[in-house]
Each structure stands twice: as structure tokens, then as C-alpha cells.
Amino acid sequence: MTQTINRRDFIKSTGTSAALSLTGVGCGQKDTRTENERLPNIIVILADDMGYGDPGCNNPQSKISTPNIDRLAAEGLSFTDAHSPSAVCTPTRYGLLTGRYCWRTHLKNGVLWGYSPNLIEPGRLTVPSLLKRTGYTTGCIGKWHLGFGSDEKVDYSKQLSPGPNDHGFDYFYGIPASLDMDPYLYVENDRAVDLPTDTTEGKPMPEFYRGGAIAPGLKIEDILPTLTRKAVSFIENQAETHAEQPFFLYFPLTAPHTPWVPNEQFRGKSRAGVYGDFVTEVDWTVGQVLDTLDRLGITDETLIVFTSDNGAHEDHIGEEYGHDANRPWRGQKADIWDGGHRIPFFARWPGKIERGTSSGETFCLTDFLHTFAALTGEELPDSAGEDSYNMLPALLGEDYAGPIREATVHHSVHGMFSIRHGDWKLILGRGSGGFHWSEEDRKPPPDAVPYQLYNVHQDSAETVNLYGDRPDIVDKLTALLETYKAQGHSRPMS
Numbered sequence: 134m135t136q137t138i139n140r141r142d143f144i145k146s147t148g149t150s151a152a153l154s155l156t157g158v159g160c161g162q163k164d165t166r167t168e169n170e171r172l173p174n175i176i177v178i179l180a181d182d183m184g185y186g187d188p189g190c191n192n193p194q195s196k197i198s199t200p201n202i203d204r205l206a207a208e209g210l211s212f213t214d215a216h217s218p219s220a221v222c223t224p225t226r227y228g229l230l231t232g233r234y235c236w237r238t239h240l241k242n243g244v245l246w247g248y249s250p251n252l253i254e255p256g257r258l259t260v261p262s263l264l265k266r267t268g269y270t271t272g273c274i275g276k277w278h279l280g281f282g283s284d285e286k287v288d289y290s291k292q293l294s295p296g297p298n299d300h301g302f303d304y305f306y307g308i309p310a311s312l313d314m315d316p317y318l319y320v321e322n323d324r325a326v327d328l329p330t331d332t333t334e335g336k337p338m339p340e341f342y343r344g345g346a347i348a349p350g351l352k353i354e355d356i357l358p359t360l361t362r363k364a365v366s367f368i369e370n371q372a373e374t375h376a377e378q379p380f381f382l383y384f385p386l387t388a389p390h391t392p393w394v395p396n397e398q399f400r401g402k403s404r405a406g407v408y409g410d411f412v413t414e415v416d417w418t419v420g421q422v423l424d425t426l427d428r429l430g431i432t433d434e435t436l437i438v439f440t441s442d443n444g445a446h447e448d449h450i451g452e453e454y455g456h457d458a459n460r461p462w463r464g465q466k467a468d469i470w471d472g473g474h475r476i477p478f479f480a481r482w483p484g485k486i487e488r489g490t491s492s493g494e495t496f497c498l499t500d501f502l503h504t505f506a507a508l509t510g511e512e513l514p515d516s517a518g519e520d521s522y523n524m525l526p527a528l529l530g531e532d533y534a535g536p537i538r539e540a541t542v543h544h545s546v547h548g549m550f551s552i553r554h555g556d557w558k559l560i561l562g563r564g565s566g567g568f569h570w571s572e573e574d575r576k577p578p579p580d581a582v583p584y585q586l587y588n589v590h591q592d593s594a595e596t597v598n599l600y601g602d603r604p605d606i607v608d609k610l611t612a613l614l615e616t617y618k619a620q621g622h623s624r625p626m627s
Contacts, residue, residue, distance in 0.1 A: 172267060172379045172509055173482060174371070174435040176422065177501070179229070179383070180415055181222065181276060181311070181390035184445030185475050186460030187412050196404035196456040197412045201420035202479065205439050208488050209481030210528065215496040216553075217443045218520070219544045220466060220473030220567065222311060223278050225442040225498060226385065227252055230259045230279075230300065232502030232513075232521030234542060237621070242548035244278070247310040247345075248287045251280040251295045258517035260502050262301030264381045267509040270371055272304040273297050274364045275385035277320070278311060289316060289325040298322050302383075306363050312356060312387040315345020319359075327351070338449050339393040339407045354394040357387055361418045365425045372429040384422070388415050391446070405456035408449070436482040436508075440498065444472045448568070463595045467546035467567035469560050470595050474543050480528060487530050494527040495538050495553065503624070504528065519622035540613055542623065545570075552614045553589070557603075559610040560585035586610075 186192035188199045190206040218228035223244040224235030231253060240252060253259065261271035281293040287309070297305035306321050316329035327348040335344035342353060364384050371380040388411050395402075395410035399417065403409030419439060426432040445458035446466040464470030478496060480486060503521035506513045513521070520542070526533040540554040549566030552559050560566075561584055564574030577583065586600040586607055600607060617623040 171377075171434070172269070173485075174379050174431060175264070175269075175381045175505065176368075176435060176437040177229075177381075177383050178419060178422065178437070178439045179226075179275075179385040180439070180441040180477075181386050181388055182443065182446050182466055183389055183412065183415065183441040183477060184447070184458035184460075184465075184472070185462060185477050187389075187445060187458050188477050190479075191477055192457070192460050194455075194457070194460065196454055197409040197416075198403065199412065199416040201416045201423055202439060202477070204423065205419070205437065205479040205481050206489075208483070209437075209479055209490075210486050210530070211491040212478040212480075212494065212496045212527075213491055214493050215440065215476050215478030215498075216471075216541060216543065217441070217474045217476050217498050218542070219546075220443045220468055221546045222276075222390075222442055223252065224544060226278055228497075228499040228520070229442075229501055230261070230383075231257055232260075232499050232518030233257075234499065234520045234544070234623075236542075236544050236548070236550075237519070242544075243546060245280050245310060247314045247316050249280040249310075250283050250285065250287065251299075253279055253295070253300050255295060255299070257300075258502070258514070259301045260505060261303075261381060261383065263502060263506055263511060263517075264509065265301055265303075266511060268378055270375055270378055270380045271302050271383075272367045272371075272380065273302045273307065273383045273385070274305070274367060275307045275360050275383075276311065276387050277305070277307050277309055277385070281309065281320070281323075289318065289320075290328055293320060293323045293325070296320075296323055304367065307360065307385075308356065308387065311390055312353065313342040313391045315343055315347065317342075317345070317347040317351055317353070319348070319351075336392065338391070340391075342392040353392055354396055357414060357418060358396065360384075360387065361421050364418075365421055368422070368425050368431075369429065372431050385442070386415060386418060388412075388418075389445070405454045405458075406451050408451075408458075409454065409456060433483045436480065436485075438478070438480045440478040441476040442498075443474055444468070444476065446568075447472075461593060464565055464567065467565075469543060469545040469549045469551050469562070469566040471558075471589070471593070473545060473565075473567060482528075485529055490530060492527050492530075494524065494536060495541055496524055496527070497522075497538070497541050500524045500538075515622075515626045518624065520617075520624060522624055539625075540610075540617075540623065542614065542617060550614060552610050552617075554610055554613065556588050556590035557606050557610060558587045558589050558595070559607060559614075560587075561611075561614070 227235040319326040329346035459472035462471035464472030502518040545566030
């Protein structure tokens with residue numbers, strides 16, 4: 134079904150929708166909405182460093198109780214093959230909002246810091262700027278970690294632009310970077326709430342955070358509860374004063390990334406130490422959002438997603454607890470192995486997404502842009518979402534000719550590439566490419582096997598390197614990755 138200009142104008146002016154046009158990849162498509170239904174509210178909750186094996190619904194052996202996350206899985210759909218585009222924070226956030234791999238920018242490895250300039254290019258289409266076209270009110274509450282302004286070092290006493298408000302968000306409240314990076318302060322829209330005029334010495338693990346500038350009176354352990362209250366208030370305000378308009382809330386949490394600072398009511402609530410207790414607090418945050426939707430009577434008209442920006446950082450969890458945060462995948466945050474980038478992903482939209490279902494379709498967080506474009510009936514131009522695919526058919530359980538993605542590219546903290554195509558995963562280097570990347574793997578001897586090739590269907594642990602056995606697969610995937618790099622996009626263009 135083709136949308137007319139009149140209908141699109143109607144959507145833009147009223148925030149209502151006559152139909153969902155599932156555009157994008159030539160899949161089996163059909164309209165799913167009636168003439169008087171509006172577009173759904175959309176909430177994306179992005180945990181920080183939560184592993185695939187943390188939620189109980191993904192891991193029967195988890196030592197952490199996650200009833201609210203488990204509720205989302207029970208009432209919606211789980212993507213069992215969901216991935217972040219990078220194994221660390223900043224590049225994943227760039228990819229999620231822009232639909233483009235971050236290695237296409239100047240940031241080729243690592244992450245931004247608290248004083249870094251803004252990474253998103255001026256004028257680039259983002260998830261919130263796309264949704265604003267169709268009448269959404271857009272908000273971001275939480276960890277930004279994509280930089281402010283254009284100067285080499287951010288001056289927080291000045292207007293913080295470009296920033297979230299310049300990239301499609303009507304409202305922003307949050308912190309500049311990771312909660313273990315200075316400066317420690319809140320930013321509201323394009324201004325610091327309080328300047329970081331005090332200094333903190335920081336702390337060691339497990340409450341690890343770096344020393345540096347901090348706003349007077351700010352307490353690290355108060356930040357997650359504060360952001361949760363802000364998110365609840367945003368939802369309440371939209372439901373009570375802008376009920377005719379759908380809203381989009383991007384809620385990137387600060388946890389369970391370090392510092393591990395669970396509040397008193399959560400201490401001792403898990404069997405995985407202080408890390409597990411902090412995950413318990415994350416689950417409480419999810420519960421606060423779910424309870425708010427129920428209380429306001431807008432659960433059925435809200436699409437809510439819970440996922441993570443990369444795998445868990447397992448180094449300090451403690452072997453004595455027997456909790457494998459990235460189970461059953463090899464590796465951890467920062468690594469090129471699946472433990473670094475295979476993530477929990479649950480989506481609920483009552484009446485549209487079938488309860489208690491799962492999909493084995495490969496989903497990358499870059500796919501939000503194209504998927505939400507399809508949901509709202511917007512066409513995605515070739516100048517945007519270069520690595521974004523329309524996953525709405527898989528999300529809604531439609532019939533389609535799969536797989537939707539041709540291949541998925543991943544990136545480690547040190548810039549090591551991998552490319553996954555079907556059952557095959559080629560890693561262009563040796564070792565993890567992560568925090569524990571050995572010198573021998575960085576600079577291998579001339580006679581060493583240079584790359585890693587795994588059949589992840591038969592060898593999910595990525596332990597049997599088939600590089601020497603399947604040169605045909607190596608050549609095919611190497612050529613495909615080079616094509617993606619050279620042409621500037623990985624999704625088919627019109």
C-alpha cells in the first residue's frame with residue numbers, strides 16, 4: 134500500500150496515522166493499522182554494559198533476579214541474535230541514533246571522553262529527527278557520550294551546542310559521558326545544571342570512577358534514581374498534557390557500567406556480588422517505566438525496547454559467584470568475539486508483537502532508524518542510515534523472505550573488524566582485539582595464522598578457527614567487507 138502526500142501531511146500535522154507502510158527490503162508487507170489509530174509511543178531503554186546472560190529470561194543459570202526485564206520478554210519478542218555495532222559505548226550510541234557504523238567517522242577506535250566535542254555530523258538524519266517529521270515529541274534522558282560543541286575541549290560554562298537538541302531531541306537531561314569519566318554534572322538541554330566547580334579524587338573498584346571535576350553536592354549513587362525519576366516525569370508529561378501526540382523516549386542508562394554503586398535497597402539482592410546488585414537496580418528502573426505506562430493507561434499504545442550497548446565487563450564480577458554475565462558467548466565488553474557485542478534485546482507492543490515469541494533474525498542496533506522509518510511510513514533517503522535495515526517485519530512476526538540483513542560488521546575497542554554473514558564470522562585479526570589483547574596477537578610472527586574464521590552455528594564458543602580450511606569463505610567475506618567500506622554503505626540503496 135502506498136501512502137499519499139495528503140495522508141503524510143495529515144500525519145505530520147496531527148500525529149495520527151492511517152496505516153503503517155512496511156517499506157524497505159521487499160519483504161512480505163501489509164498494513165497493520167486502522168484509519169483512526171495513531172502511531173505508537175516509542176521507548177528505547179539502553180543499558181550500559183549489560184551482558185546477554187544477565188537477565189534470567191536469557192540465562193537460567195543467572196545469579197540475578199530480573200523480573201521486570203523478564204516480564205518484557207514474556208509479554209513481547211526476544212531477538213536472540215541481536216548485536217551492537219561496536220563492543221564499546223560511544224560508537225554504539227552513534228550507530229543506534231544514526232543508522233551508520235561509527236568507523237565511518239573519524240573515531241576509528243576507543244570512545245569519547247567527558248570533554249570531547251560532538252561526534253554526530255551536522256544535518257545528519259537521526260532517529261529523533263526522523264520521528265519529529267511525523268509528529269513525535271522526542272526526549273533523551275540519561276548518558277549521552279556523543280560529545281558537546283565543536284571546540285577541542287568542552288567549556289561547560291557555555292552553551293553546549295551542537296548536542297542532543299541539535300540532533301532531533303526536543304528535551305535532554307543527563308550526563309556527558311560514562312559515569313566513571315569526569316566532569317560529573319547534569320546537563321539540561323544545552324546548559325550545565327550546575328558547573329563542576331568541585332573536585333573528587335575518584336575511587337577504586339568496584340566503585341571505580343576517575344578523579345576530576347564534579348558539580349557541588351552531586352552524589353554518584355544518586356544518578357540512576359534521578360534519571361529514572363526524570364524519565365517517569367517525561368512520560369507522565371507527554372501522556373497528560375500532550376496525549377494527542379506520540380512521544381519517543383531514548384533512555385540510555387548509566388548502569389551497570391562502573392562505578393558499581395547500587396543503592397542500599399538493592400544491596401545483597403543478587404547472588405552475583407555488587408555487580409549483580411547493580412543489575413538488580415537496573416531492573417528496578419525498567420519496572421518504574423513499565424509501572425508508569427500501566428498507571429497512565431498507555432501500555433497498549435507504546436512500543437518499548439530494552440537492550441544494551443555492548444556486552445558486560447566481566448573482569449571484576451568475581452569468579453566466586455559463578456555468574457557468567459555474557460553466557461554463553463566468548464569474551465566480554467571491548468572484545469570482537471560475540472561476548473563483546475551480542476546483547477539482550479526485548480521488544481513489547483501489545484496487540485502488534487505476539488507475546489512470548491522470539492526471532493533468530495540478526496538485528497543490529499543500527500537498524501532502529503530504518504525500522505522506525507518503516508513504522509511511520511517515512512522513506513529513508515540514501516544519504517542516511519547507510520547501515521540500517523528495516524526489521525519491522527521480523528518485529529511484528531510477518532511473513533518475509535529472509536534473512537533481512539546481508540551481513541553485519543562489528544568493531545572492537547581497538548578497531549579490529551569482524552564481519553558476520555549467515556553462519557560464518559570472519560575476524561580480521563588475532564585474539565580479542567579488546568582490553569586483554571596480547572602483544573603477540575597485536576604483532577604476530579610472520580608464520581602465524583593472521584585471521585579467525587568461525588562457523589558460529591556449529592561453534593558458538595568461537596574456539597575452532599577454520600581460517601585455513603575455508604579460504605573460499607575468507608575471500609568472500611573479506612571482499613564483502615571491503616565493498617562495504619569502499620561504497621560507504623552496507624544496506625541496499627535505491
